[in-house]
Amino acid sequence: MEKMNDYLFKIEKVELLSVIMEKKNALWRLVQICCAMVNDQYEITYSFANGYEFENFRLIVDKDEEVPSISRVYNAAIFYENEMHELFGLNVSEIKTNLKDRLYRIDAQTPFKKEANE
Amino acid sequence: MAKIEKSPWLLHYDGSSCNGCDIEVLACTTPVYDVERFGVINTGNPMHADIFLVTGGINSQNAEVVKQIYNQMPNPKVVLAVGTCACTGGIFKECYNILGGVDTVIPVDIYVPGCAARPESIIDGVVQAVALYKEKQKTWKKEEKTEKGA
Amino acid sequence: MGKRSVVPFGPQHPVLPEPIHLDLVLEDEKVLAAVPSIGYVHRGLESLVTKKDFQEMAYVAERICGICSFGHGMGYCMTIEDIMNVEVPRRADYLRTIWMEMSRLHSHLLWLGLLADGFGFESLFMQSWRIREGILDMFEESTGGRVIFSVNQIGGVKKDMSKEMLANFQKRFDEMEKEVRKLTRVFLDDYTVKSRLEGIGILTGEDAIRRGAAGPMARAAGIAVDMRKTGYAAYDDIDFEVITSDKYDSYGRCEVRIGEIFQSFDIIRQCIRKIPDTEINVAVKGNPPEGESIVRIEQPRGEAFYMSRTNGTKFLDRMRVRTPTFANLPALTQTLQGCQYADVPLLILTIDPCISCTER
Incomplete structure (x- = not known):
């Protein structure tokens, strides 16, 4: 099995949309978007696949930073981005269909959001 | 002629279960286990149902649904909680979105433990529910009569 | 122009074994748009990582879903094994493959049954589930559980299958294959069944990629992607072809899944023939080091x-799990557009929804 570092690429926020467009134009499909909270920062992983090729792009943003939505490029991202906002409290700007925390409709507020000292 | 009895109808609702108990409940209605031979029939409409079979725990969103289905069912009714999650919340009890077992929102008559509950124990639970239903029917009729008489 | 109305569908609905809610925007009988809203099964089990240790999480992972329970346990264990650099014994790989294919068999038979129920063919439903019970019996004999097995552990599997047991299973699988063949003829050739499936819920290959569809949904749109070809567990030793269909409709999805049933029988047969005689697990000591891993199965x-x-x-x-139904939800909304209202339950079934997977 190949090691994860072989197909994990770090990107900056300004690059995000151009990377996504490149993948879109090459007909890659969006596998998933994952958010994790590490040391008071959000770590967002975008995974793409084309056939059996597989690539991940990692973006690290600060707690209050906004991340541009990719849902206008990849429609399927709507669910992932709404999920990240609802569970982690990540600010995603201009989601195509913003469900406004009504995807899972949970009582707890952003249950996965961790404070650094925890 | 022997007295003809009513066959209780059964309604299944999946709370926030992992599906394991659901497919076992469904398996109970299919040829190998066939719970319908004990005089129940599976229905999809709460207004037809007498026995309410719930699998899985209760979360903030389906609490209202479970309550609503319970209220839509005619009296008398029996509630059957199938699986550990439906009894207590089970492995998911500590999750932020789980309130607990079914008894956190509606009164439960019979608890069927197991993760996933085995078809044999589900059948056992249903058979007990049928007996309890008949019991409830008698007392409920009496109550209704005394209410009318009063 | 017809009259527009919004009809709520679910969460409690006779054809749905699981709760999902859709708001259907209708124009007369035609569905213009479908907006799914989920959350009835959301437990938030990914948050349990702070309360259960990495060994216990294997049990939690198995309970993401009761139908694909084995695969979830295996996928999770593979990530930890990768981080800890544990080499799983070969026999454990083979056993995992056999159980995984048995899970696929029981899941596809379950789906065929639900599909038959969805178009009102009750006896076909009962027959599919009767055959499925045979697999559950074998699961029970080999693992002790019918739907949730807990045989996966980090470093291998907990239970072994003896030579006699495997030979016995092989005989029963052969019998079952004959029965399934009879059954699937109804699904693929029956005039009434065909009329309910053909041309309904078109999803083209282009759409499937754009919407990120996965599994049989994508393969029925002609995209030959099957993660088993990446060769995890024992799949690198197994000879099989990815099954696709070029029909793009519900019939195509049915065809692909039926093809996969027979493929699974074949993979199990190869596994039983090739299974090596080694240990079934290795002891794992200590906590996993800092790291991360991605596994796709x-x-x-x-x-x-x-x-x-x-x-x-x-x-x-x-711990992050992205389940196939989550990926297929956008594709579902696509196939629902423009269909007849009466076809909605059937179309929801054709993606083989697993809501408790989706919401975790």
Whole structure:
């Protein structure tokens, strides 16, 4: 099995949309978007696949930073981005269909959001 | 002629279960286990149902649904909680979105433990529910009569 | 122009074994748009990583879903094994493959039954489930559980299958294959069944990629992607072809899944023939070191994605599971557009929805 570092690429926020467009134009499909909270920062992983090729792009943003939505490029991202906002409290700007925390409709507020000292 | 009895109808609702108990409940209605031979029939409409079979725990969103289905069912009714999650919340009890077992929102008559509950124990639970239903029917009729008489 | 109305569908509905809610925008009988809203099964089990240690999480992972339970346990264990650099014994790989294919068999038979129920063919439903019970019996004999097995552990599997047991299973699988063949003829050739499936819910290959569809949904749109070809567990030793269909409709999805049933029988046969005689697990000591790993495996419903991130303690930082139904939801909304209202339950069934997977 190949090691994860072989197909994990770090990107900056300004690059995000151009990377996504490149993948879109090459007909890659969006596998998933994952958010994790590490040391008071959000770590967002975008995974793409084309056939059996597989690539991940990692973006690290600060707690209050906004991340541009990719849902206008990849429609399927709507669910992932709404999920990240609802569970982690990540600010995603201009989601195509913003469900406004009504995807899972949970009582707890952003249950996965961790404070650094925890 | 022997007295003809009513066959209780059964309604299944999946709370926030992992599906394991659901497919076992469904398996109970299919040829190998066939719970319908004990005089129940599976229905999809709460207004037809007498026995309410719930699998899985209760979360903030389906609490209202479970309550609503319970209220839509005619009296008398029996509630059957199938699986550990439906009894207590089970492995998911500590999750932020789980309130607990079914008894956190509606009164439960019979608890069927197991993760996933085995078809044999589900059948056992249903058979007990049928007996309890008949019991409830008698007392409920009496109550209704005394209410009318009063 | 017809009259527009919004009809709520679910969460409690006779054809749905699981709760999902859709708001259907109708123009007369035609569906213009479908807006799914989920959350009835959301438990938030990914948050349990802070309360259960990495060994216990294997049990939690199995309970993401009771149908694909084995695969979830296996996917999670593979991520931790990758982080800890544990080499799983070959026999464990083979056993995992056999159980995984048995899971696929029981899941696809379950789906065929539900599909038959969806178009009102009750006896076909009962027959599919009767055959499925045979697999559950074998699960019970080999693992002790019918739907949730807990045989996966980090470093291998907990139970072995003896030579006699495998030979016995092989005989029963052969019998079952004959029965399934009879059954599937009804699904593929029956005039009434065909009329309910053909041309309904078109999803082209282009749409499937754009919407990120996975598994049989994508393969029925002609995209030959099957994660088993990436060669995890024992799949690198197994000879099989990815099954696709060029029909793009519900019939195509049915065809692909039926093809996969026979493929699974074949994979199990190869596994039983080739299974090596080694240990079935290795002892794993200590906590996983800091690291992360991504594993993708092919579940009955499609590609599932697992990510674990460890921090050197016995608790994980993050466990992420992206289940196939979550990936197929956008594709579902696409296929529902323009269909007849009466076809909605059937179309929901054709993606083989697993809501408790989706919401975790």
